[in-house]
Amino acid sequence: MLEVDTINSFYGKAHVLNDLSFSVDRGQVVALLGRNGAGKTTTMKSIMQMVVPETGRVSFLGQDITRKATHKVAKLGIGYVPEERRIFTDLTVMENMEVGRQPPRDGAVTWTEDMLFDLFPNLAERRQNRGKALSGGEQQMLTIARTLMGNPSFVLLDEPSEGIAPVIVEQMVNVIRQLKADGLTVLLSEQNLHFAQAVADAALIIEGGETKFHGTLEELNAHPEIRDAYLAV
Amino acid sequence: MGFYLAQVLTGLANAGALFMVASGLSLIFGVTRIVNFAHGSFYMIGAYIGYTLMQVLPGAVGFWGAIILAGVAVGLVGLVVEMLVLRPVYKAPELFQLVATFGVILVIQDLALLIWGPEDLLGPRAPGLRGVVRIMGEPIPKYDIALLVITPFVALGLWYLIARTRVGVLVRAATQDREMVGALGVNQAWLFSGVFALGTALAGLGGALQLPKGGADLLMDFNILTSVFVVVVIGGMGSLPGAYLAAVIISVVNVFGVTFLPQSTLVLIFVVMVLVLMIRPFGLFGREEVAGEHGQVGEPETPIHPAGPRVRLLVAVGLVILAMLPLYGSSFSLVLATDILIFCLFAASLHFLLGIGGLVSFGHAAYFGGGAYVAALLVTHANSPMELAFLLAPFGAGLAALIIGWICIRLTGVYFAMLTLAFAQLLWSLVFQWGEVTGGDDGLVNIWPSEWLKASTTFYIFTLIFTVGGILLMRHVAHSPFGYALRAARDSERRAEATGINTKRVRWMAFTLAGVMAGLAGGLFVFSKGSVFPNELEIARSFDALIVVFLGGVKTLAGGVVGGAFFKGVEEILTRFEYWRLALGLLIIFVVIVAPQGIVGTLRNMFRRHVKDET
């Protein structure tokens, strides 16, 4: 479904992604693992073309999306859930979701506000609250709900478990499983291996912007030395 | 009692147009982060287009239809401007965007002159609303009542659009994080264009609505700009309720001012503004604005070095050539060279503030004109000898900069810029309105240098010494520990503070020094011309200096000087043509889009590339 082919991305002169390649198949949940600063966020931004790779190419559903405008990438059905959450703090929960609204898409669930409030019951009680009044966990749910309003067929989730309470992490695990059951394809970045193990089919480990491991989670579990070398446990 | 009520009602009526223009400016800034300096120009063409339409369309339906159509037409013009001029510069530093909008101002001024001619146009009266109504015995024009009623509806409509519709949600979201809005699938380009069109349409609507009260003339663009900036600063950038409340406050204060203190209406408004800012630095409903994402003057560049031996030699040769000008130049070339030198010093002082200090002042003419007026006032009223008056010019300007700077450096970014402009307008209006002392519009004349300096040759050498001295002094300061502290404060306020630099004080001192140097230029100016008029304090003069700094290149020390020489040269040629503003405006827009490094920066890049090719 998504193919990343030897991309190189830069911030000014800093070379952050180095010949990175991988692909994600339809219906898969792939965990993108790596330490802080490994290049996970940059990989996601390079897929969204918020950072434009200088060389290499990114294709989605067989279509080259490199150098496309970010909003066009989103319109093709890629949903992006950024790590810093970046909800609109002055807007209410309902309004935040409104920003994400896109027309229905073939081959993807068409979400309504009510369906999302079923998925995130905490948000239902806070629909008229402003973003800044929400707790960290609620903000994280809102970011996901907002992205789902675009009816994506593929979602980039950047460290969804970062900085939220353990109960909410549990809830997130369930949400991701449910999304997977609905047929959504997910690329999920994590530093937290446990979270990844709970939801992912395959894992991709990067370090210094290069691929260090690509395989199933069983394979990863069979090689604890890889885990110890590239992940903080 | 009735009298006061009448005053308040008039104020409320006047607030209408002001609110519309200010809210448009606010909206555009919120989403695009561009301070649209050309906003006054859109207001002006709104008035002109409305006037023309009212001539064509008959009756009451025609009158009101003309107002609405004028708003729509101006919105379309705004759309074109956004797509042609602003789209290419959204990613550029703030200063470039500003300069681009100056270009638009100049182009619109000349186009308006071309289409509607130089005469002031008297606005037609609204059909059916010609007379007055008496409220508690006081006469109130019926049209004022109409405005009183209409404005809240426009405000409400706008509020509904922003607060209750999807478009409004997107606009508010983009005001906060436009990249994220794009990542959610919204085409930002169209959002920007739409907001710009809406904002300019509001300005045009305001211009057309005030026709029966104020008519249309070619000075409207700058005249409204000050009030709008004051409204936005008081109300808070990006806040609609703030814009409405501030427009009402300003208009009511203004009406009372006209009645009780006719000489100092603007002063009164500024007192209100300073009071508000003392209590709420970001306006009644505003919040701190982070400087533009790309910084105000662009990314930090290669560090500036003291000139190498080759450059020093070049400068020395240049100075010798200049010093010998009386030997080979005509007397006309001496006068022109004097003009250029003075302008270079003025531009260099702004360049120091902007390039080294990162402080974008929109009102630097205050200190240039201020210096000129200090000298002229001393000669006129105290019969002071020329030498003393000349020496006190930079001191007077420096004192003004010290006081104004103290208030302005509390703010940053757009607020700082608007405040400096507002204060410059305050000085201008003081000079303009206080006719007994300053001569008002007639200026002060017969301010000639002493006998020993009368000859154009000696005055030229005198000017050369002071301008070169001033420029070298600023260069020296730029490379001194103070200069480093100033640059550190520019590049990262937090880091500078952490290393023990008092950034506020450093900026304040830089502001003052720039004021002193501009005052020196002003002192030279008044004695070279023998007279001074209020236009030396005008917004247009401040803009000239900004354009020069930009043309020369913000990031190069020579930028102010080279830009000054180039600008005066071009002006000398262009002003021979009737529509020189149009040409200059187009030139500026062209430079912004094509050669954003300015003259010096572009030449240097070409030179480096050349050197690279050779090796």
Ligand SMILES: Nc1ncnc2c1ncn2[C@@H]1O[C@H](COP(=O)(O)OP(=O)(O)O)[C@@H](O)[C@H]1O
């Ligand atoms: N905006 C930026 N400008 C410059 N360097 C950046 C920027 N964002 C990230 N980096 C650098 O790129 C590298 C990868 O960062 P990132 O993709 O955020 O890693 P991760 O998400 O895995 O923690 C890091 O070394 C980081 O310092």
Ligand SMILES: [Mg+2]
């Ligand atoms: Mg990250």
